[in-house]
Amino acid sequence: MARPNLELIEALRRTARNLQQGAHYQWGHMGGCNCGNLAQELTKLSKDQIHRYAMERYGDWNEQVDDYCPTSAMPIDLVINEMLNAGLTLEDLKHLEKLDDRAVLHRFPLEQRHLRHNVRNDVVLYMTTWADLLEDQLLEKIKLPQEITEVALVA
Template sequence: MAYPNITLINALRETAEKLANGAPYAWGNHGTCNCGNLLQVITSFSRQEILQFAHTGIGEWTELAEDYCSVTNAPVDLLLTRLQEIGLTPTDIHNLEYLEDRQVLEKLPGGFRWLKKNAGRCDRIF
């Protein structure tokens, strides 16, 4: 479970606000998916840089987080380090990417529902 802290909370809120205001979003793109948009907020990296760094590993954010090694300093490891520094665990990264944490989804305005990936609009949840 995430380690709640003000940095994480503010980063998630800022990410949600940017998405609600039309920031580029594509669930299948490492640079503009859920994790990619969060990384844009917590780093100085552009969506293109995040995409390039993520492609130094193999798989989606879930697989990258599971294979993470903080010793190698490979670019994808740098991105995962940043996500973990703000309080996310590999499970949190999976849940953020796949929008599957039922405890979070139950707190959505209007009640629980599964969110649609690439639906073209961001549900305001924060």
């Protein structure tokens, strides 16, 4: 699972909001799909640049991730590297493309866990829920000084 951090949480939320507000979405387009939209937010590259970089090698995001090499200097590997530097893992990218990370899905009621990987509204819901999960994980790591905790309990 991704390393919880503010940059990633905010990028997920901005991506979900952009998609909800009508940003280009096309699951079969490497720059306009689930990973492509998040990559746009994290790298500030356009959907067309990301797609062009991905087309220098074969395959969808799963295959690109499988072939990822941090030292290759292939443009798509540089994109993936930036995403990893933001706190994502290679597995996160695969799960995002298919909307199938169990930790994220377990936050939904059982009858709502069958998200469709190529449906905009399902992508928005998944990214928003994933951001909430990462935020909860981040907050769990924050330790407040004892005096602040005691004051909060008294109030």
